Amino acid sequence: MKTIRFGIVGTGTIAHRFAQAIRNVPGVELAAVASRGKQTGDAFAAEFGIPRVFVGYETMAQSDAIDAAYIAVPHSGHCTCSCLMLQNGKHVLCEKPMAVTAEEGERMFRAAKENGVLLMEAMWARLVPGTLKMLELVQSGVLGDIQSVEGKFCYTMDEDEMDHHVFLPEHGGGALLDVGVYGLHFAQWYLGRDVRTIDARAVLYGGVDAHTCLLMQYANGAIADLSAAILLRKPNEGYVYGSRGYAHLPRFYAPQQIELHLHGQETQTIGTPYAGNGFEEQIAHFRDCVRQGQEESPVVTPSDTLFVLRQMDAIRKKICVRYPQDSASD
Numbered sequence: 001m002k003t004i005r006f007g008i009v010g011t012g013t014i015a016h017r018f019a020q021a022i023r024n025v026p027g028v029e030l031a032a033v034a035s036r037g038k039q040t041g042d043a044f045a046a047e048f049g050i051p052r053v054f055v056g057y058e059t060m061a062q063s064d065a066i067d068a069a070y071i072a073v074p075h076s077g078h079c080t081c082s083c084l085m086l087q088n089g090k091h092v093l094c095e096k097p098m099a100v101t102a103e104e105g106e107r108m109f110r111a112a113k114e115n116g117v118l119l120m121e122a123m124w125a126r127l128v129p130g131t132l133k134m135l136e137l138v139q140s141g142v143l144g145d146i147q148s149v150e151g152k153f154c155y156t157m158d159e160d161e162m163d164h165h166v167f168l169p170e171h172g173g174g175a176l177l178d179v180g181v182y183g184l185h186f187a188q189w190y191l192g193r194d195v196r197t198i199d200a201r202a203v204l205y206g207g208v209d210a211h212t213c214l215l216m217q218y219a220n221g222a223i224a225d226l227s228a229a230i231l232l233r234k235p236n237e238g239y240v241y242g243s244r245g246y247a248h249l250p251r252f253y254a255p256q257q258i259e260l261h262l263h264g265q266e267t268q269t270i271g272t273p274y275a276g277n278g279f280e281e282q283i284a285h286f287r288d289c290v291r292q293g294q295e296e297s298p299v300v301t302p303s304d305t306l307f308v309l310r311q312m313d314a315i316r317k318k319i320c321v322r323y324p325q326d327s328a329s330d
């Protein structure tokens, strides 16, 4: 079967994690890296033994050295870089959040369709063994009716990183887009999409949200309680509560362990370790979609991604965070 040749766009933190993971996945290879600078591109290529370096993203998009691109630039570059690759016939795995606004996301999926290639948000957490196991447990009914979820993803950036893109509105900065995106996907996995109300509270910092708390209520009465922060540490964990018990999930969106507390029973702990650093499963899934000629992932679907992007647009209106990418009519 055909080996899928990946090119990475960007050489930052997450590009490193992807480059480590791809080594462990059969049927894919890291064929190229594209960087804004020659030195950064060469250094990254040397570190991971990558045969081709492109200076500038467009040259890699236009080359026939790759079949697929992994977009690992700040959120503000996701739409432009993805569209560039898609329009040149490359499949795209794009980092989260896939776009800064839902309008950008819609544009990206249109570009994928028009060019007959696959576009998938790199929502790796949906594909790790812990999430698959949790979904299986919920579907089996062991927890009863799911009535609530909680998830906190709250960390602190260092004081000397205040010029980082996560603090800048022009890059789609702030906690909601950076880490709140995981909580919104998580709530969607277990409670669906029939959200009736969203209460949102945020602490703003220089035009972006440093700490955002959300309470969402669904048509069936279920409630999601989510927190995201980039300047406040909270335990990074979550819960799924049902009528027959609850699951406690350390690192809730991608748990490597599930603690099941069923009414009247001893606590059970189920180990669900990653195959590697957590990215291997999404790379293998993306490879399989490309090989099968699928233009959408049946697991991380365009409608899942767009649903969360629309929620983030709506939540930002409530907490008064605006980006240059928002249209004048918003």
Ligand SMILES: NC(=O)c1ccc[n+]([C@@H]2O[C@H](COP(=O)([O-])OP(=O)(O)OC[C@H]3O[C@@H](n4cnc5c(N)ncnc54)[C@H](OP(=O)(O)O)[C@@H]3O)[C@@H](O)[C@H]2O)c1
Pocket (backbone or CB within 6 Å): 009, 010, 011, 012, 013, 014, 015, 034, 035, 036, 037, 040, 041, 072, 073, 074, 075, 077, 095, 096, 097, 122, 124, 165, 178
């Ligand atoms: N899935 C996850 O667990 C996870 C974790 C962290 C981040 N992410 C996502 O990955 C994306 C990148 O985050 P990161 O932490 O890797 O960022 P980063 O360390 O700052 O790296 C971003 C890279 O993008 C390129 N770039 C292009 N335009 C840029 C600009 N205007 N400013 C800065 N860099 C620019 C740079 O590479 P060149 O100079 O070589 O072109 C840079 O090294 C974000 O969207 C983030 O949400 C995902």
